[in-house]
Amino acid sequence: MALDDRKLDVLRAIVEDYVATQEPVGSKSLVERHQLGVSPATVRNDMAVLEDEGYIRQPHTSAGRVPTDRGYRLFVDRLSTVKPLSPAERRAIERFLVGAVDLDDVVHRTVRLLAQITRQVAVVQYPSLARSTVRHLELVPISTTRLMVVMIANTGRVEQRQVELPAPLDESQVTTLRRLTNEKLCGSKLSDTPPLVQALVDEAPQELRAATVALSTVLLETLVERHEERVALAGTANLTRGGLLDFQGSLRPILEALEEEVILLKLIGEVEPITRVRIGDENEIDNLRGTSIVSTGYGPGVTIVGGLGVLGPTRMDYPGTIATVRAVARYVGEMLAQN
Amino acid sequence: MALDDRKLDVLRAIVEDYVATQEPVGSKSLVERHQLGVSPATVRNDMAVLEDEGYIRQPHTSAGRVPTDRGYRLFVDRLSTVKPLSPAERRAIERFLVGAVDLDDVVHRTVRLLAQITRQVAVVQYPSLARSTVRHLELVPISTTRLMVVMIANTGRVEQRQVELPAPLDESQVTTLRRLTNEKLCGSKLSDTPPLVQALVDEAPQELRAATVALSTVLLETLVERHEERVALAGTANLTRGGLLDFQGSLRPILEALEEEVILLKLIGEVEPITRVRIGDENEIDNLRGTSIVSTGYGPGVTIVGGLGVLGPTRMDYPGTIATVRAVARYVGEMLAQN
DNA sequence: ACTGGCACTCGCTACAGTCGAGTGCCAAAG
DNA sequence: CTTTGGCACTCGACTGTAGCGAGTGCCAGT
Numbered sequence: 119m120a121l122d123d124r125k126l127d128v129l130r131a132i133v134e135d136y137v138a139t140q141e142p143v144g145s146k147s148l149v150e151r152h153q154l155g156v157s158p159a160t161v162r163n164d165m166a167v168l169e170d171e172g173y174i175r176q177p178h179t180s181a182g183r184v185p186t187d188r189g190y191r192l193f194v195d196r197l198s199t200v201k202p203l204s205p206a207e208r209r210a211i212e213r214f215l216v217g218a219v220d221l222d223d224v225v226h227r228t229v230r231l232l233a234q235i236t237r238q239v240a241v242v243q244y245p246s247l248a249r250s251t252v253r254h255l256e257l258v259p260i261s262t263t264r265l266m267v268v269m270i271a272n273t274g275r276v277e278q279r280q281v282e283l284p285a286p287l288d289e290s291q292v293t294t295l296r297r298l299t300n301e302k303l304c305g306s307k308l309s310d311t312p313p314l315v316q317a318l319v320d321e322a323p324q325e326l327r328a329a330t331v332a333l334s335t336v337l338l339e340t341l342v343e344r345h346e347e348r349v350a351l352a353g354t355a356n357l358t359r360g361g362l363l364d365f366q367g368s369l370r371p372i373l374e375a376l377e378e379e380v381i382l383l384k385l386i387g388e389v390e391p392i393t394r395v396r397i398g399d400e401n402e403i404d405n406l407r408g409t410s411i412v413s414t415g416y417g418p419g420v421t422i423v424g425g426l427g428v429l430g431p432t433r434m435d436y437p438g439t440i441a442t443v444r445a446v447a448r449y450v451g452e453m454l455a456q457n
Numbered sequence: 458m459a460l461d462d463r464k465l466d467v468l469r470a471i472v473e474d475y476v477a478t479q480e481p482v483g484s485k486s487l488v489e490r491h492q493l494g495v496s497p498a499t500v501r502n503d504m505a506v507l508e509d510e511g512y513i514r515q516p517h518t519s520a521g522r523v524p525t526d527r528g529y530r531l532f533v534d535r536l537s538t539v540k541p542l543s544p545a546e547r548r549a550i551e552r553f554l555v556g557a558v559d560l561d562d563v564v565h566r567t568v569r570l571l572a573q574i575t576r577q578v579a580v581v582q583y584p585s586l587a588r589s590t591v592r593h594l595e596l597v598p599i600s601t602t603r604l605m606v607v608m609i610a611n612t613g614r615v616e617q618r619q620v621e622l623p624a625p626l627d628e629s630q631v632t633t634l635r636r637l638t639n640e641k642l643c644g645s646k647l648s649d650t651p652p653l654v655q656a657l658v659d660e661a662p663q664e665l666r667a668a669t670v671a672l673s674t675v676l677l678e679t680l681v682e683r684h685e686e687r688v689a690l691a692g693t694a695n696l697t698r699g700g701l702l703d704f705q706g707s708l709r710p711i712l713e714a715l716e717e718e719v720i721l722l723k724l725i726g727e728v729e730p731i732t733r734v735r736i737g738d739e740n741e742i743d744n745l746r747g748t749s750i751v752s753t754g755y756g757p758g759v760t761i762v763g764g765l766g767v768l769g770p771t772r773m774d775y776p777g778t779i780a781t782v783r784a785v786a787r788y789v790g791e792m793l794a795q796n
Numbered sequence: 797a798c799t800g801g802c803a804c805t806c807g808c809t810a811c812a813g814t815c816g817a818g819t820g821c822c823a824a825a826g
Numbered sequence: 827c828t829t830t831g832g833c834a835c836t837c838g839a840c841t842g843t844a845g846c847g848a849g850t851g852c853c854a855g856t
């Protein structure tokens with residue numbers, strides 16, 4: 119049976135009430151709180167249909183109805199209207215982000231801000247190295263056989279790593295090496311570096327050949343393969359809101375999942391600027407079924423350099439959360455564009 | 458009334474049993490599990506005294522006894538013997554830390570290791586900048602009026618910050634400025650830099666005067682005053698062990714406290730190599746009364762460059778935790794000494 | 797197609813009763 | 827003076843019963 123407009127209205131009302139009260143909602147209280155223009159009995163019939171179709175369910179035989187993941191999905195896709203942020207919220211975002219002093223600062227402020235406004239767990243990915251270009255490579259001698267390589271990306275990220283040289287280099291050799299690497303790599307996207315690094319080795323003068331080999335290993339390993347991506351997390355305390363009613367009582371698996379950077383990256387490591395909503399079981403991570411995740415990409419201008427998002431109970435205020443996540447992503451993009 | 462040896466034995470037995478079972482311990486089960494050589498009635502008398510003195514208490518009138526903070530304190534100070542780590546644990550520590558590739562890596566591995574072994578929340582402070590010396594200062598031109606300052610400390614930490622110049626500088630001027638700053642600051646302790654930075658400004662050639670002023674502001678602000686200290690955290694999921702029996706049911710305040718870097722620093726920002734144990738109410742942070750914290754300093758050789766520690770329920774295995782924290786600190790020190 | 801009425805379900809709360817671990821006290825023994 | 831066995835008492839945990847009420851499904855009537 120198809121769902122007519124009124125049934126959709128009923129579903130919307132159920133979602134809204136349940137999100138607000140956190141209690142299963144019955145037919146009577148529904149008609150009281152919303153102008154549906156029909157009697158409780160009619161609503162009950164509609165509810166029976168909605169339940170048959172899998173959009174809502176009863177926790178116990180004689181209790182009210184609760185939306186299912188499928189119900190939330192329908193709500194998000196077709197029933198909710200975007201809720202614009204209040205001017206106060208906009209101002210709060212701006213005030214909070216202005217004054218950030220370096221990339222670390224921007225990311226930390228953003229993640230805290232997001233957690234605070236949405237009152238949920240917030241995750242922000244650092245600008246992805248894969249999508250950055252090399253601004254400068256610095257080689258700092260630590261001893262005659264040891265260099266510290268510092269890479270500065272155009273997104274403001276700075277990565278460092280030590281490299282053990284097979285043979286000692288003197289000051290002028292380091293200078294040459296520094297010039298060569300910078301000439302070769304500056305301005306290129308990190309994901310494009312492997313062939314360039316190889317060319318660097320091939321073209322190096324004989325005396326620097328061994329050193330460039332060592333250097334190239336470290337460059338490839340650190341900048342392309344390894345932990346490459348970083349994330350910041352905030353607002354875990356918000357998981358305890360709703361006194362363990364959400365998350366069926368056990369925060370354990372959620373906290374465990376949140377400790378894994380890899381998992382966080384999967385959640386919010388967006389490539390597209392699209393805002394994505396994952397509801398309950400739609401989630402790929404087993405530990406996080408039972409939670410919903412709203413994520414989006416951000417970046418200066420139209421290009422995307424990283425993702426951010428929030429995680430909360432499936433019973434969350436989707437319109438509000440989506441609006442906030444988008445707004446914060448836009449502001450962060452503007453912040454980055456200024457550098 | 459003074460506590461004779463047997464009363465101390467009884468206290469020790471109570472602490473051990475309670476830590477193991479997590480249930481109030483009664484006189485009968487005590488004599489069953491320990492060879493005290495006396496009857497339950499005698500133990501009861503001793504318990505009454507211990508309770509008068511404030512070392513133990515009854516949750517309910519007709520329940521067994523539970524140690525108080527004061528009881529744990531006495532236990533830690535006088536009754537517990539250091540529990541040496543098993544060879545397996547030692548090997549696990551070594552295996553886990555070997556292969557760390559840069560400072561970030563060392564810190565992350567350490568904090569996860571600590572959380573895993575103790576099965577509690579672990580906190581590790583990055584080597585304090587105040588206790589580091591400057592190894593190198595790099596100035597990277599981003600535009601003609603903008604520099605990125607990258608400071609590399611001897612502990613491996615790298616901090617960066619952008620500085621807006623009052624007037625454009627050309628390449629050679631930047632080189633001069635770089636040479637001057639490095640000559641002045643390299644090798645000196647960060648806490649000693651303020652006068653040196655001032656001298657740098659005073660001695661700068663006329664044409665670079667304005668630039669050094671801008672630079673000095675940023676240097677002082679970033680490297681000395683600002684977020685200077687960083688910490689890593691892991692194992693929050695361990696808070697949920699013991700199914701909310703610890704922490705009287707609410708993780709909220711604890712998670713909130715753990716989100717504040719300032720608070721974490723207070724907890725483990727040790728200056729001395731002494732291992733410190735804070736039990737329950739001894740804690741200065743209100744949100745964390747009800748938890749215990751074991752912390753110690755670490756560093757290469759005898760000097761201390763940072764702190765690390767764990768946080769758990771007052772009902773924790775103190776001897777084991779203390780031994781682990783110390784061992785991990787020692788290994789981290791050795792790792793750092795190798796750089 | 798909608799509505800009012802009605803019987804039914806079932807979780808929640810309150811209350812009473814039982815059980816048992818553990819205590820405090822006391823008088824007797826060492 | 828310390829230790830011990832005995833004993834009455836306390837009180838939380840658990841169990842079973844009963845009443846309440848929100849909510850449902852169904853059905854007959856409009």
